[in-house]
Amino acid sequence: MASCRLRPLLYHCSFASKVCLHVLLSPCSSCSCPWIIGHFERGQVFAYGSLRRCLGSACLVLHLFPRQIRHTYSHPRTAKPSTVKMSWLDKARKALAAGHVLIMVGLCIIEYEGRAVSKLGEGERIVIIKKDRSILVHRPIGHEPVNWQPHRSKIELIEENGRRIIKASRANELLKIVFLNEPETYAFQLSDDAEFEMYASEVEMKEAVLLQPDLIEEGFTPLTDERKVGRTGRVDIFGVDRNGCMTVVELKRRTATTNDVKQLQQYVEELSREFGKKPRAILAAPSATKSAITFLKTAKIEFRCLTPKTCSKIIRRRNGLDAHL
Amino acid sequence: MASCRLRPLLYHCSFASKVCLHVLLSPCSSCSCPWIIGHFERGQVFAYGSLRRCLGSACLVLHLFPRQIRHTYSHPRTAKPSTVKMSWLDKARKALAAGHVLIMVGLCIIEYEGRAVSKLGEGERIVIIKKDRSILVHRPIGHEPVNWQPHRSKIELIEENGRRIIKASRANELLKIVFLNEPETYAFQLSDDAEFEMYASEVEMKEAVLLQPDLIEEGFTPLTDERKVGRTGRVDIFGVDRNGCMTVVELKRRTATTNDVKQLQQYVEELSREFGKKPRAILAAPSATKSAITFLKTAKIEFRCLTPKTCSKIIRRRNGLDAHL
DNA sequence: CGTGCCAGGTGCCAT
DNA sequence: ATGGCACTTGGCACG
Numbered sequence: 253m254a255s256c257r258l259r260p261l262l263y264h265c266s267f268a269s270k271v272c273l274h275v276l277l278s279p280c281s282s283c284s285c286p287w288i289i290g291h292f293e294r295g296q297v298f299a300y301g302s303l304r305r306c307l308g309s310a311c312l313v314l315h316l317f318p319r320q321i322r323h324t325y326s327h328p329r330t331a332k333p334s335t336v337k338m339s340w341l342d343k344a345r346k347a348l349a350a351g352h353v354l355i356m357v358g359l360c361i362i363e364y365e366g367r368a369v370s371k372l373g374e375g376e377r378i379v380i381i382k383k384d385r386s387i388l389v390h391r392p393i394g395h396e397p398v399n400w401q402p403h404r405s406k407i408e409l410i411e412e413n414g415r416r417i418i419k420a421s422r423a424n425e426l427l428k429i430v431f432l433n434e435p436e437t438y439a440f441q442l443s444d445d446a447e448f449e450m451y452a453s454e455v456e457m458k459e460a461v462l463l464q465p466d467l468i469e470e471g472f473t474p475l476t477d478e479r480k481v482g483r484t485g486r487v488d489i490f491g492v493d494r495n496g497c498m499t500v501v502e503l504k505r506r507t508a509t510t511n512d513v514k515q516l517q518q519y520v521e522e523l524s525r526e527f528g529k530k531p532r533a534i535l536a537a538p539s540a541t542k543s544a545i546t547f548l549k550t551a552k553i554e555f556r557c558l559t560p561k562t563c564s565k566i567i568r569r570r571n572g573l574d575a576h577l
Numbered sequence: 578m579a580s581c582r583l584r585p586l587l588y589h590c591s592f593a594s595k596v597c598l599h600v601l602l603s604p605c606s607s608c609s610c611p612w613i614i615g616h617f618e619r620g621q622v623f624a625y626g627s628l629r630r631c632l633g634s635a636c637l638v639l640h641l642f643p644r645q646i647r648h649t650y651s652h653p654r655t656a657k658p659s660t661v662k663m664s665w666l667d668k669a670r671k672a673l674a675a676g677h678v679l680i681m682v683g684l685c686i687i688e689y690e691g692r693a694v695s696k697l698g699e700g701e702r703i704v705i706i707k708k709d710r711s712i713l714v715h716r717p718i719g720h721e722p723v724n725w726q727p728h729r730s731k732i733e734l735i736e737e738n739g740r741r742i743i744k745a746s747r748a749n750e751l752l753k754i755v756f757l758n759e760p761e762t763y764a765f766q767l768s769d770d771a772e773f774e775m776y777a778s779e780v781e782m783k784e785a786v787l788l789q790p791d792l793i794e795e796g797f798t799p800l801t802d803e804r805k806v807g808r809t810g811r812v813d814i815f816g817v818d819r820n821g822c823m824t825v826v827e828l829k830r831r832t833a834t835t836n837d838v839k840q841l842q843q844y845v846e847e848l849s850r851e852f853g854k855k856p857r858a859i860l861a862a863p864s865a866t867k868s869a870i871t872f873l874k875t876a877k878i879e880f881r882c883l884t885p886k887t888c889s890k891i892i893r894r895r896n897g898l899d900a901h902l
Numbered sequence: 903c904g905t906g907c908c909a910g911g912t913g914c915c916a917t
Numbered sequence: 918a919t920g921g922c923a924c925t926t927g928g929c930a931c932g
Contacts, residue, residue: 353703353717355680357765367831367910368885369776375769378678378705386720392678392767395711395727396927402720402912425910438763440682442717444700451694454923478916484835484868484921486916505923506692509906510809511840518839541905543809564694692925721912727927750925779908803931809906830908834921866920885910909928916921 340434341411347439348407354381358435362389364399366425372398379418379429381407383442387420389429401427451568452560454505458488460563461501461536463570467563468501468534468556469493482522485515497532498523504537505560512537513547520553665759666736672764673732679706683760687714689724691750697723704743704754706732708767712745714754726752776893777885779830783813785888786826786861788895792888793826793859793881794818807847810840822857823848829862830885837862838872845878 338346347354356379362372377398378390384403391398401420405427410417416431458477465472471494479490479500489501500523502516516533524530535548536558548555663671672679681704687697702723703715709728716723726745730752735742741756783802790797796819804815804825814826825848827841841858849855860873861883873880 355682355703357680357763357767361771364910368778369889370910371774373771375771376765376767377769378680378765378767380703380715382715382718382720384718384720386718388715388720390705390707390713391769392765393707393709393711393728395707395713395722395725397720398773400720400910403718436765438682440701440703440717440761442682442701442703444702444716446686446698446700448723449696450925451696452925453693483871486921506926507905511906514843515836515839543905546808560693689925695925719913725925727925752925775910777910811906830910832920836921868920903932905930905932907929909926911926911928912924913926914921914923917919 339411340416340437341409343439344409344416344437348381348385348409350439350441351383352439352441353383355379355438355440356381356431356435358431359433360429360431360435362399362430363428364426366427370399374432379435381418381420385420387418387427389427399427399429401425452505452564454488454503454560456567457503457505457536457558457560457563460566461489461503461558464566465491467558467566468536471495472499472501474501481519482526485519485522487516487519493532498527498529499532499534501534501536503558504535506538508535508537508540508544508555510541510543510547513540513544513551513553516553517547517551520551664736665741665762666734668764669734669741669762673706673710673734675764675766676708677764677766678708680704680763680765681706681756681760683756684758685754685756685760687724687755688753689751691752695724699757704760706743706745710745712743712752714752724752724754726750777830777889779813779828779885781892782828782830782861782883782885782888785891786814786828786883789891790816792883792891793861794824796820797824797826799826806844807851810844810847812841812844818857823852823854824857824859826859826861826881828883829860831863833860833862833865833869833880835866835869835872838865838869838876838878841878842872842876845876 344354344356357376358379359374359376360379361374362370362377364370375391377392378388380388380390382388382403385405385407386403387401387405387407388397389399401422405420405422405425408417408419408421410419414433416434418427418429418431420427420429461467462474462477465474468489472491473493474489474491476490477488478486480486487500488503491499491501493499500516500519502512502519504512513535516535520531520533533551533553534556535553536556538557538559540548540555545555547553669679669681682701683704684699684701685704686699687695687702689695700716702717703713705713705715707713707728710730710732711728712726712730712732713722714724726747730745730747730750733742733744733746735744739758741759743752743754743756745752745754786792787799787802790799793814797816798818799814799816801815802813803811805811812825813828816824816826818824825841825844827837827844829837838860841860845856845858858876858878859881860878861881863882863884865873865880870880872878
């Protein structure tokens with residue numbers, strides 16, 4: 253732990269530079285701005301957040317912690333300096349400012365007003381505020397949040413007549429959570445840089461067809477993917493069949509519906525106008541609803557059974573082959 | 578706290594009967610089945626879960642807690658009997674069986690295989706298992722879960738070579754979370770019976786138009802709502818205009834797109850075939866995209882600006898009036 | 903149960 | 918910013 257005078261060099265802080273050491277900066281006692289997160293690099297301290305506001309007083313106490321050891325958690329409130337009893341407001345603000353993820357559990361009422369309006373009376377819920385200032389309200393049942401606000405919303409924490417209030421707002425959208433008692437509050441410094449890999453998506457289906465066009469039909473040759481049709485809309489794959497006939501392919505990773513068929517039919521009509529000749533149209537999907545099948549017949553659109561998993565396997569087999577060669 | 582011998586009357590447990598008092602049942606020490614939840618009624622104990630497995634040994638220790646006082650939280654691990662040090666597995670299983678909401682935070686890897694396949698390497702995440710056995714995995718950023726499983730999935734908790742594993746499965750869908758260390762684990766008994774009220778939805782828009790049809794046009798008279806068109810599809814409101822001309826109205830609570838126009842156009846064509854006469858078509862929405870507007874013109878479909886909020890206000894004003902009369 | 907369609911849809915990527 | 922579209926879409930309502 254060290255104590256130092258922070259000089260205006262703090263103005264040189266760069267939001268783009270990589271954080272190599274997390275630093276919690278507590279303002280001098282006469283200043284009310286929250287703790288902020290910064291980093292330490294080549295002997296200089298770079299800080300983010302609202303530090304400029306307290307540069308007037310200039311004297312800050314600086315506590316240096318090495319970046320928290322992975323896999324161990326400690327609540328900021330139990331972290332130093334915990335000798336001072338902090339209010340919920342201070343704890344929560346500090347945690348947010350430090351980029352921690354906040355979890356609060358307690359009795360609350362919730363109001364939302366934005367594109368729609370919603371109200372939710374007294375009940376016990378879980379509220380999560382993430383580092384990116386997205387916020388979630390979860391009831392004890394149901395896998396979807398009952399209310400939420402996406403990232404970069406403005407988070408305000410208020411304490412008023414014993415009620416802890418969270419306001420999360422962005423353009424024309426306001427979410428207000430009023431805790432009737434002090435909620436159980438936890439903060440976590442979470443580090444998660446792993447890449448999320450998703451297979452068997454529609455993108456992979458397209459990749460597989462481009463790699464191995466006979467998934468659609470013997471002799472099919474893709475020319476472009478994502479060809480625009482008309483002013484709006486686009487087909488997934490545009491190509492020619494073994495006879496050189498223009499062929500459009502629409503891919504669906506799920507059961508095809510009448511709507512999918514109608515949309516493809518629209519594209520066929522627009523392309524007919526554009527080329528003066530009707531293209532072949534193939535809908536490739538794992539299955540189709542009954543009514544979709546009847547529509548396929550009347551619209552003279554062909555169907556090819558193709559599952560996302562098959563496509564995914566082909567991609568991965570190919571990748572394995574590439575790696576092996 | 579009481580200790581008792583449970584006789585085979587436990588076989589009479591009914592899954593339908595209402596829980597009036599939560600009872601935590603710990604098995605005799607020789608039995609490995611998890612704690613289970615039951616209820617106490619007219620002097621008899623009814624139990625759910627896997628109790629039958631341990632009826633052979635028959636001797637159980639019964640701890641009675643009154644249902645937790647609202648607004649106060651205590652982690653089950655700190656609740657009696659905490660004199661016995663419990664493993665993560667026991668704590669988590671007990672909490673789940675008792676219908677608590679479990680929150681776990683820790684370093685984990687995640688695999689999902691079902692309709693799609695996903696993998697997520699090492700990282701620190703928040704895992705929530707709710708009473709309805711829905712499960713969520715949240716990364717420190719992004720307001721949507723990275724992985725999930727809806728309610729009524731089968732939750733398995735496993736401890737294996739120091740790794741805590743959660744498997745959440747339902748038909749053809751498996752989510753596997755492997756904690757590389759013991760995660761921070763919290764359990765909450767949450768009570769939330771409030772009704773979620775949502776205003777300014779498309780349903781309210783329709784109600785408002787039915788109540789006050791001149792929102793669409795002076796002299797418009799709705800005949801039915803949700804009329805079927807063709808074998809599939811339906812228009813929101815079907816009626817006649819001041820001249821008795823058949824008129825269909827499509828409502829959108831958000832900016833109308835070309836697709837919306839095309840769909841309405843489809844309905845017009847099908848209704849034309851059905852009636853041998855072209856109906857008027859009106860798209861009512863708060864706004865429309867540029868290309869939607871050009872499509873509206875070519876398709877000779879009319880546009881009426883109507884916002885969900887306006888409709889909501891009308892409904893609420895009307896309701897207020899009704900209450901007043 | 904299948905089918906259709908709304909959702910405060912959300913998110914991604916294109917122009 | 919606007920627009921088009923996929924999504925482990927989820928969810929409800931209706932035949």
